[in-house]
Amino acid sequence: MSKTNSSLLSVSNLSANIGGQIVLSDISLDVQHGECVAIVGGSGAGKSCLLRCIMGLYKPAKPTSGQMIFADQMIQLVNDRSVRSADRGFAFVPQNPQAGLDPLKRLTVQWKQAVRCANRGDMSKEEQSELLGSLGLPDFGKCYPHEWSQGMQQRLLIAFALLARPKLLILDEPTSALDPLIAAQTITRVMAHAKEHDIATLIVTHDLALAARFANRLAILSAGKIEEFGSTAKLMEAPSSDYGKLLVSNRYWSHEGQSLEGAEVC
Numbered sequence: 001m002s003k004t005n006s007s008l009l010s011v012s013n014l015s016a017n018i019g020g021q022i023v024l025s026d027i028s029l030d031v032q033h034g035e036c037v038a039i040v041g042g043s044g045a046g047k048s049c050l051l052r053c054i055m056g057l058y059k060p061a062k063p064t065s066g067q068m069i070f071a072d073q074m075i076q077l078v079n080d081r082s083v084r085s086a087d088r089g090f091a092f093v094p095q096n097p098q099a100g101l102d103p104l105k106r107l108t109v110q111w112k113q114a115v116r117c118a119n120r121g122d123m124s125k126e127e128q129s130e131l132l133g134s135l136g137l138p139d140f141g142k143c144y145p146h147e148w149s150q151g152m153q154q155r156l157l158i159a160f161a162l163l164a165r166p167k168l169l170i171l172d173e174p175t176s177a178l179d180p181l182i183a184a185q186t187i188t189r190v191m192a193h194a195k196e197h198d199i200a201t202l203i204v205t206h207d208l209a210l211a212a213r214f215a216n217r218l219a220i221l222s223a224g225k226i227e228e229f230g231s232t233a234k235l236m237e238a239p240s241s242d243y244g245k246l247l248v249s250n251r252y253w254s255h256e257g258q259s260l261e262g263a264e265v266c
């Protein structure tokens with residue numbers, strides 16, 4: 001494939017339906033190499049459908065138009081299943097940490113399985129500890145998932161995702177199960193790791209305050225449409241859409257005044 005632009009991911013004119021009802025309408029957005037983009041929107045805005053279409057999972061929403069370029073590879077979004085999600089160079093972290101961990105298996109067993117699945121048998125013990133340590137995770141010991149906090153479980157799922165050495169890390173509501181302080185600490189660690197390893201991140205969240213803190217650019221999604229997409233600083237300073245104005249004016253209801261300095265939650 002020829003190089004057509006400088007973005008890592010570029011989605012153009014994506015529309016999608018569920019049973020004849022339009023759920024995504026003419027979505028265009030891009031993610032540059034190494035940057036963090038957040039898609040922010042309320043319940044039912046279409047965030048999950050958008051992520052699933054990008055990942056090539058066409059249920060329940062089926063694309064009716066659109067194309068995507070990822071790492072210089074063109075993918076038609078309508079009926080193109082030739083490139084599977086994992087092979088697209090994405091790593092996806094689901095919303096709920098419990099969804100990705102087996103409660104009956106020790107963490108060390110699950111980690112070894114993840115290393116094998118990611119074909120990372122080449123990773124030394126030191127490299128594995130370094131990855132886990134960069135996310136603030138301790139040794140597994142003999143722990144089962146329930147013996148770790150939600151924040152630690154979430155970071156472990158992120159470590160699983162990073163094992164595959166993705167170009168783009170997609171986080172679906174990464175903090176929905178976490179309190180605001182642990183949420184910010186978790187994302188802080190992930191962003192530091194992503195920056196160090198030049199991994200771009202696409203975060204889907206309904207939490208504008210969190211998105212504004214970490215994302216270089218924000219896309220505001222409402223009723224399946226992108227209301228605005230631009231630099232975080234500019235959008236937070238002067239949102240142009242009515243919905244953007246509403247979100248920005250209510251952004252601090254849960255996070256104002258909280259300091260992350262010096263706190264540790266492991």
Ligand SMILES: Nc1ncnc2c1ncn2[C@@H]1O[C@H](COP(=O)(O)OP(=O)(O)OP(=O)(O)O)[C@@H](O)[C@H]1O
Binds near residue numbers: 044048050060206
């Ligand atoms: N399985 C389904 N069957 C029918 N409609 C669906 C289905 N899944 C989602 N929808 C509809 O598609 C639209 C977008 O849903 P989506 O789950 O993408 O929203 P969301 O922004 O991720 O919401 P939330 O933040 O609540 O997860 C909504 O109108 C929703 O009702």
